[in-house]
Amino acid sequence: MAPMDGTAFAAVSDDAATTSAPIPNPSREVIGCDALSRHFGQVAALDDVTFRVGEGEFLAIMGPSGSGKTTLLNILSLLDAPTSGSYRLDGIETANLTEKDRVVIRREKIGLVFQQFHLIPYLSAVENVMLAQHYHSVADRDEALEALERVGLAERAGHLPSQLSGGEQQRVCIARALINAPALILADEPTGNLDADNERRVMKLLESLRAEGRTIVLVTHNPALGRQADRILRLEHGRKA
Amino acid sequence: MLGRMLWRSVLEGRRRKSLAAITVALSAALITTLFSLSVDVGDKMAKEMKSYGSNIRVSPKAEAMPLVIDGVDYNPLKDQDTLEEADLPKIKDIFWRNNIVGLSPRLAVAARVEGAADTSKPAEVNLVGTYFDHPLALPDDPDYRTGVRATNPFWRVDGAWPNEDMAGAPSEEVLVGANLASRLDVKTGDELTLSLAADSGAAETVKVSGILSTGDAEDDAVVAPLALVQGMTGLEGQVQSVDVSALTIPENELSNRARRDTGQLTAEEYDVWYCTAYVSSIAHQIEEAVPNAAARPIWQVAASEGVVIGRIQVLLLTVSLAAILAAAMAVSSLMNTTVLERSREIGLMKALGARRWEIQALFLGEAAMVGLVGGVLGLIVGVGLAQVVGRSVFGTGIDFQWITVPIVLVVSVATVMLGSILPARSISSLSPAEVLHGH
Ligand SMILES: Nc1ncnc2c1ncn2[C@@H]1O[C@H](COP(=O)(O)OP(=O)(O)OP(=O)(O)O)[C@@H](O)[C@H]1O
Ligand SMILES: [Mg+2]
Numbered sequence: 001m002a003p004m005d006g007t008a009f010a011a012v013s014d015d016a017a018t019t020s021a022p023i024p025n026p027s028r029e030v031i032g033c034d035a036l037s038r039h040f041g042q043v044a045a046l047d048d049v050t051f052r053v054g055e056g057e058f059l060a061i062m063g064p065s066g067s068g069k070t071t072l073l074n075i076l077s078l079l080d081a082p083t084s085g086s087y088r089l090d091g092i093e094t095a096n097l098t099e100k101d102r103v104v105i106r107r108e109k110i111g112l113v114f115q116q117f118h119l120i121p122y123l124s125a126v127e128n129v130m131l132a133q134h135y136h137s138v139a140d141r142d143e144a145l146e147a148l149e150r151v152g153l154a155e156r157a158g159h160l161p162s163q164l165s166g167g168e169q170q171r172v173c174i175a176r177a178l179i180n181a182p183a184l185i186l187a188d189e190p191t192g193n194l195d196a197d198n199e200r201r202v203m204k205l206l207e208s209l210r211a212e213g214r215t216i217v218l219v220t221h222n223p224a225l226g227r228q229a230d231r232i233l234r235l236e237h238g239r240k241a
Numbered sequence: 242m243l244g245r246m247l248w249r250s251v252l253e254g255r256r257r258k259s260l261a262a263i264t265v266a267l268s269a270a271l272i273t274t275l276f277s278l279s280v281d282v283g284d285k286m287a288k289e290m291k292s293y294g295s296n297i298r299v300s301p302k303a304e305a306m307p308l309v310i311d312g313v314d315y316n317p318l319k320d321q322d323t324l325e326e327a328d329l330p331k332i333k334d335i336f337w338r339n340n341i342v343g344l345s346p347r348l349a350v351a352a353r354v355e356g357a358a359d360t361s362k363p364a365e366v367n368l369v370g371t372y373f374d375h376p377l378a379l380p381d382d383p384d385y386r387t388g389v390r391a392t393n394p395f396w397r398v399d400g401a402w403p404n405e406d407m408a409g410a411p412s413e414e415v416l417v418g419a420n421l422a423s424r425l426d427v428k429t430g431d432e433l434t435l436s437l438a439a440d441s442g443a444a445e446t447v448k449v450s451g452i453l454s455t456g457d458a459e460d461d462a463v464v465a466p467l468a469l470v471q472g473m474t475g476l477e478g479q480v481q482s483v484d485v486s487a488l489t490i491p492e493n494e495l496s497n498r499a500r501r502d503t504g505q506l507t508a509e510e511y512d513v514w515y516c517t518a519y520v521s522s523i524a525h526q527i528e529e530a531v532p533n534a535a536a537r538p539i540w541q542v543a544a545s546e547g548v549v550i551g552r553i554q555v556l557l558l559t560v561s562l563a564a565i566l567a568a569a570m571a572v573s574s575l576m577n578t579t580v581l582e583r584s585r586e587i588g589l590m591k592a593l594g595a596r597r598w599e600i601q602a603l604f605l606g607e608a609a610m611v612g613l614v615g616g617v618l619g620l621i622v623g624v625g626l627a628q629v630v631g632r633s634v635f636g637t638g639i640d641f642q643w644i645t646v647p648i649v650l651v652v653s654v655a656t657v658m659l660g661s662i663l664p665a666r667s668i669s670s671l672s673p674a675e676v677l678h679g680h
């Protein structure tokens with residue numbers, strides 16, 4: 001088991017952007033879920049789900065609407081906790097973590113892309129990206145602009161979210177999720193609002209992230225994206241199908 | 242980054258924030274007004290209260306018991322101890338000299354009045370000698386004038402105040418108390434003959450310059466310039482007692498102990514007491530300054546003054562606290578709405594890994610700015626309001642105290658902070674998964 005601020009992740013996140021990726025070790029467990037369940041009152045949004053994701057793996061989660069995909073991703077990103085079952089992240093049993101620990105882990109290790117793209121309405125695109133940098137370490141405008149360029153938004157950096165289209169907002173969210181070079185990327189339908197061009201751009205981005213050795217969990221309805229993944233976890237009514 | 246965010250976020254909800262700032266400004270204006278008044282009011286009110294009489298009586302240490310029959314003191318003056326008139330300036334030369342509003346000496350004797358329209362036989366009356374508005378050269382103010390017009394401003398004269406500079410003139414001017422005047426049917430301008438009741442010696446012819454109403458014993462007396470009574474009694478340069486009107490602050494536990502026995506105080510307590518304008522410490526200093534004198538607070542007046550001023554200040558404080566509380570509650574509900582409205586934003590910050598204090602700092606920082614803006618607005622309005630109230634209630638402007646500025650600003654920011662405690666708490670209990678999910 002690795003310590004909480006595991007050096008394996010730190011090495012990846014520090015160097016990934018600049019140097020060639022260290023070789024990931026897929027037999028090292030990053031995510032380990034056992035009999036995971038999440039109930040909302042009577043509704044079992046997740047029911048007895050067990051799976052593992054190794055270092056550098058790309059897992060796609062697929063399933064119909066309401067099957068519990070977002071619920072699962074919320075648990076994986078430590079925004080929510082399971083009603084029962086266990087979730088180990090990077091070898092640590094998350095049930096015992098304090099709220100503070102959860103915030104620290106989220107900040108240090110996880111890049112999040114939400115299904116509904118959430119941006120701070122009064123900050124420009126580049127400032128929204130810089131905010132994630134700020135919470136992680138220090139804001140760096142040049143780095144943030146570079147991240148926007150990677151998603152094809154360099155010339156929209158100064159616009160407010162309300163001045164951007166849905167697809168553009170979604171790409172700002174992706175840039176924000178990647179800005180701190182997280183070891184684990186959790187994305188909830190990142191291509192839902194994108195045209196074919198931008199979808200391809202995002203797919204290429206994911207491919208290069210995988211090449212950098214990041215671990216990726218991606219929720220998608222898109223079969224093409226699903227095929228890109230190493231494995232697919234199918235959910236139906238909160239259960240593994 | 243945080244600074245820029247704060248700024249953008251402040252501009253974001255301008256309307257609601259202006260509303261909160263106005264709420265704070267109202268309470269800040271009220272506090273500024275009340276604070277200015279209550280700092281200034283102590284002085285102003287003490288001066289007002291002084292119009293109800295003097296509060297320290299200075300008399301000889303070994304004063305003989307007065308022999309009062311039917312309101313007239315028959316105790317022969319020559320048997321009484323007296324104070325030297327020449328010592329009077331010393332009273333106005335103590336540490337608290339500036340708090341002494343005025344003093345009026347007294348020399349009272351039983352006298353016979355003749356010559357009134359309605360007197361077949363001479364009437365026995367009290368003859369009181371005093372200063373009306375008499376020069377009293379002080380070391381630092383040679384032109385100082387004082388007397389009953391300063392110490393007893395509520396004395397009303399129908400006619401004119403006697404001219405005190407007529408010593409030796411054929412008929413000196415006196416006042417006749419209102420009751421006595423109606424009893425003897427004396428009118429302004431009448432001439433009377435005064436002689437001592439005890440012996441049938443020298444008689445003085447005097448002219449009534451006015452009729453005096455005091456609501457007190459003087460309504461039944463003849464009040465004359467001090468020098469006249471001194472001349473009649475042969476007590477030149479002597480007075481029986483001196484009434485002193487001093488501005489004092491309310492008594493407290495320290496001054497009460499000092500009143501019982503100054504020996505019980507520690508050296509430090511004694512210094513504090515001595516250098517505070519309690520009626521007891523002023524009386525004490527008068528005793529030190531004037532030989533052979535006993536200075537006693539006239540407690541009913543002195544104590545009730547302190548109590549009234551104290552009570553009014555408590556009242557002002559209570560109203561201020563109520564205003565602060567009301568403003569805090571208004572801000573609290575405004576902030577609560579803001580937090581609810583911005584719950585997605587807060588959830589997002591949490592999801593991005595913001596520490597709890599970072600989010601709270603953003604909201605509290607906004608609150609502080611609202612408080613500051615409200616405080617400044619309130620100060621400006623409040624200072625103006627204080628002037629209006631000062632003019633209409635006390636008839637004078639209120640001196641602006643610079644200390645009001647930091648106090649009101651701190652109170653305003655604290656008010657907003659107080660109102661933000663609960664909303665800021667609800668920030669920490671907000672679950673990002675729920676607000677971001679949109680359920
Ligand atoms: N906070 C919540 N309170 C109550 N019920 C919830 C909550 N979150 C999710 N659910 C329920 O759990 C089930 C799974 O929801 P979830 O959002 O995980 O579906 P999903 O697979 O992400 O669907 P979609 O593809 O439409 O995004 C749904 O029935 C949903 O109504
Ligand atoms: Mg979903």
